[in-house]
Amino acid sequence: MDESLVAWLDGHADKLDSDTLHADALPAHLAEAGLFAVGVPESEGGDGRPLSAAVDVVAGLAEHSLSAAFVYWAQRAVIACMLASPNRDLLRRLVPDLLRGRLAGAPGLSNAMKFLGGLDRLRITGAAAPDGMRLNGTVAWATNLRRHGFVAAIAVGDEQDDNPSVFALPHDLRGVTREPDLDLLALRGTNTAALRLDDVALDASWQIHPQARVFLPSIRPAFVGLQCGLGFGLARASLRAGRAALGNRPSVLCGEIDALDADIAACRQTLCASLDDGSLRERPRDLLTLRLRMVDIAAAAVALELQALGGRALLRAESGGYARRAREAAFLAVVTPTVAHLKGDLARLA
Numbered sequence: 001m002d003e004s005l006v007a008w009l010d011g012h013a014d015k016l017d018s019d020t021l022h023a024d025a026l027p028a029h030l031a032e033a034g035l036f037a038v039g040v041p042e043s044e045g046g047d048g049r050p051l052s053a054a055v056d057v058v059a060g061l062a063e064h065s066l067s068a069a070f071v072y073w074a075q076r077a078v079i080a081c082m083l084a085s086p087n088r089d090l091l092r093r094l095v096p097d098l099l100r101g102r103l104a105g106a107p108g109l110s111n112a113m114k115f116l117g118g119l120d121r122l123r124i125t126g127a128a129a130p131d132g133m134r135l136n137g138t139v140a141w142a143t144n145l146r147r148h149g150f151v152a153a154i155a156v157g158d159e160q161d162d163n164p165s166v167f168a169l170p171h172d173l174r175g176v177t178r179e180p181d182l183d184l185l186a187l188r189g190t191n192t193a194a195l196r197l198d199d200v201a202l203d204a205s206w207q208i209h210p211q212a213r214v215f216l217p218s219i220r221p222a223f224v225g226l227q228c229g230l231g232f233g234l235a236r237a238s239l240r241a242g243r244a245a246l247g248n249r250p251s252v253l254c255g256e257i258d259a260l261d262a263d264i265a266a267c268r269q270t271l272c273a274s275l276d277d278g279s280l281r282e283r284p285r286d287l288l289t290l291r292l293r294m295v296d297i298a299a300a301a302v303a304l305e306l307q308a309l310g311g312r313a314l315l316r317a318e319s320g321g322y323a324r325r326a327r328e329a330a331f332l333a334v335v336t337p338t339v340a341h342l343k344g345d346l347a348r349l350a
């Protein structure tokens with residue numbers, strides 16, 4: 001990890017969580033460090049390393065700021081959509097700017113994921129029109145909606161609110177409204193807001209894939225696998241803070257801290273190996289189990305940090321980053337696929 005980026009993140013982590021002030025500076029710093037090209041094939045302008053290298057970037061960022069790690073994930077998730085798209089013209093048009101961070105990518109696909117899991121109806125409808133399609137509806141949440149411009153990945157249902165396809169939506173089309181930032185309890189510096197689409201004309205050149213039912217499972221290892229880095233990094237930061245709070249004193253907590261550290265290393269190893277050999281595509285149950293385990297590991301690590309700090313955890317001046325990490329861990333349980341969603345999917349696959 002670039003040292004100046006780490007210094008900036010450490011200096012701004014609390015503000016990135018509690019404030020919207022640095023929301024546009026954050027992705028600029030990530031781009032400057034060249035991180036968006038990590039794990040992207042050289043033929044597409046990337047660094048040619050395996051996808052697991054991007055998991056390590058997510059984890060490395062999450063050790064310092066989950067807001068930074070999640071914004072990175074959002075941009076990287078949209079890049080993963082583009083790389084998997086059969087629409088090579090769209091890829092050539094957008095990927096170079098996404099890799100350099102000149103264009104912001106906002107993944108607005110949790111509605112489609114919930115729809116495919118039978119948990120929600122499609123919130124955007126496309127009606128055929130002479131100039132392509134007319135879109136109406138909302139994206140309830142999307143991160144990385146930079147005010148000066150973005151492209152969002154969205155799912156669009158047909159007039160029966162069925163058969164979703166996946167599109168890239170540029171910010172500057174007539175009828176696209178980026179709502180004000182959501183009033184979040186945490187991760188406020190992530191440019192997270194809703195989008196409203198009022199009779200937006202979109203032509204076929206923006207189509208990422210004609211069938212979300214085929215496309216979303218195909219990108220799930222990248223989408224969900226990269227998310228695992230969020231919890232690994234956050235947990236490592238909490239365990240480090242827990243150890244620091246204990247000092248060199250022997251403690252009843254040391255064994256649990258060491259065991260969790262070993263658990264993170266083992267999960268990371270399993271995830272990275274099976275992401276890179278492509279086998280997770282055929283093993284959705286293993287992928288979802290790892291993703292659920294990541295949330296549990298992060299929650300357990302934050303709990304150990306609290307136990308190591310004792311009462312200091314509740315003192316503003318002495319808690320270090322504990323309060324922020326506790327909020328960040330709560331976020332991990334509700335980001336799509338949420339813990340409830342994962343439990344439902346795993347029960348179905350059992």
Ligand SMILES: Cc1cc2nc3c(=O)[nH]c(=O)nc-3n(C[C@H](O)[C@H](O)[C@H](O)COP(=O)(O)OP(=O)(O)OC[C@H]3O[C@@H](n4cnc5c(N)ncnc54)[C@H](O)[C@@H]3O)c2cc1C
Nearest residue numbers: 107108109110141142143187192334335336338340341344
């Ligand atoms: C900071 C932040 C940034 C975000 N950024 C994005 C983004 O960039 N893109 C995006 O698309 N979304 C984003 N989201 C949205 C997020 O990822 C989730 O979609 C949302 O937070 C969870 O949806 P939900 O409230 O419906 O919770 P869910 O957990 O989906 O649903 C809650 C309810 O449904 C029930 N339920 C869930 N699963 C099942 C089941 N299988 N069977 C029965 N009942 C079930 C639960 O018990 C609960 O009552 C963001 C959210 C946050 C907080």
